[in-house]
Amino acid sequence: MNGKRLRAVAGGEAPAAPGAADAMNEAVATATNAAPLVQLRGAGVSYGAVRVLAPLDFDVGRGEVIALVGANGSGKTTLLRVLHGVLEHEGTRLLGVPALRQAMVFQRPFLLYLSVWNNLRIALWLADRKAPAAQRHARAGEALARVGLEALAARPARALSGGEQQRLALARAWATRPELLLLDEPTASLDPDAKAAVEKLLAGFAADGTTIVFSTHDLGQARRLATRIVHLEGGRIDLDAPAAEFFATAAARRRDGLFPDGALP
Numbered sequence: 001m002n003g004k005r006l007r008a009v010a011g012g013e014a015p016a017a018p019g020a021a022d023a024m025n026e027a028v029a030t031a032t033n034a035a036p037l038v039q040l041r042g043a044g045v046s047y048g049a050v051r052v053l054a055p056l057d058f059d060v061g062r063g064e065v066i067a068l069v070g071a072n073g074s075g076k077t078t079l080l081r082v083l084h085g086v087l088e089h090e091g092t093r094l095l096g097v098p099a100l101r102q103a104m105v106f107q108r109p110f111l112l113y114l115s116v117w118n119n120l121r122i123a124l125w126l127a128d129r130k131a132p133a134a135q136r137h138a139r140a141g142e143a144l145a146r147v148g149l150e151a152l153a154a155r156p157a158r159a160l161s162g163g164e165q166q167r168l169a170l171a172r173a174w175a176t177r178p179e180l181l182l183l184d185e186p187t188a189s190l191d192p193d194a195k196a197a198v199e200k201l202l203a204g205f206a207a208d209g210t211t212i213v214f215s216t217h218d219l220g221q222a223r224r225l226a227t228r229i230v231h232l233e234g235g236r237i238d239l240d241a242p243a244a245e246f247f248a249t250a251a252a253r254r255r256d257g258l259f260p261d262g263a264l265p
């Protein structure tokens with residue numbers, strides 16, 4: 001059935017365990033460094049008679065930072081979930097790397113009623129139950145330090161501010177060392193300082209070589225972070241271009257009345 005969520009991911013956003021998405025329309029392409037990390041071919045999603053993602057071809061290249069922009073309901077979250085491999089779809093999803101390590105941070109991070117530290121430990125345990133406890137401990141510590149939450153390790157995660165919760169969600173994803181990080185509006189409803197902190201973390205992950213796909217309503221954020229910007233409209237890709245080219249093309253099209261009002265800063 002199209003649109004059915006196939007697999008509950010713990011915490012709503014735990015990284016996909018390698019190979020766990022084998023129920024998906026998925027195959028592993030020959031692994032080379034040049035191969036895209038993920039290739040969608042004719043990937044489409046419908047809910048009953050309602051089509052929300054037109055069958056589309058979409059490659060995520062290694063090292064790219066891709067911003068998905070577009071109005072509410074344009075299909076950004078759907079595309080992210082298809083890329084993550086948690087949404088059944090038409091067409092195929094091919095991985096360029098066997099057992100790609102990937103993690104997704106959903107718009108409202110689901111945090112367990114546990115301490116910050118234990119939220120991290122459980123996420124790491126779910127991602128790799130065979131990993132030695134000492135390694136999980138070390139990675140949880142590194143992740144907390146990376147997002148600057150060491151002092152709050154014992155605090156109940158649900159008692160954190162919105163910005164701190166988002167940083168914890170990022171720590172939880174980053175702790176598993178994802179090669180591909182998917183984020184749905186990672187700074188929605190954050191104040192400017194918290195937003196800047198999250199952007200700085202994402203820029204750092206990208207600088208370390210993590211491939212990132214994120215959705216945003218903030219074109220300024222797309223300009224600051226992305227190497228490539230994709231504008232979705234009605235479940236279709238309307239414009240997909242390197243960041244600089246995207247803004248030049250979109251501005252020209254807006255002058256011609258072809259780009260939606262309010263879609264550019």
Ligand code: ADP
Pocket residue numbers: 003047052070071072073074075076077078079
């Ligand atoms: P965006 O992230 O750009 O706001 P979404 O991908 O969340 O867009 O949604 C695309 C369209 O799919 C919307 O019209 C939304 O209402 C619809 N949609 C999303 N999830 C479901 C669902 N489970 N059942 C029916 N329609 C859905």
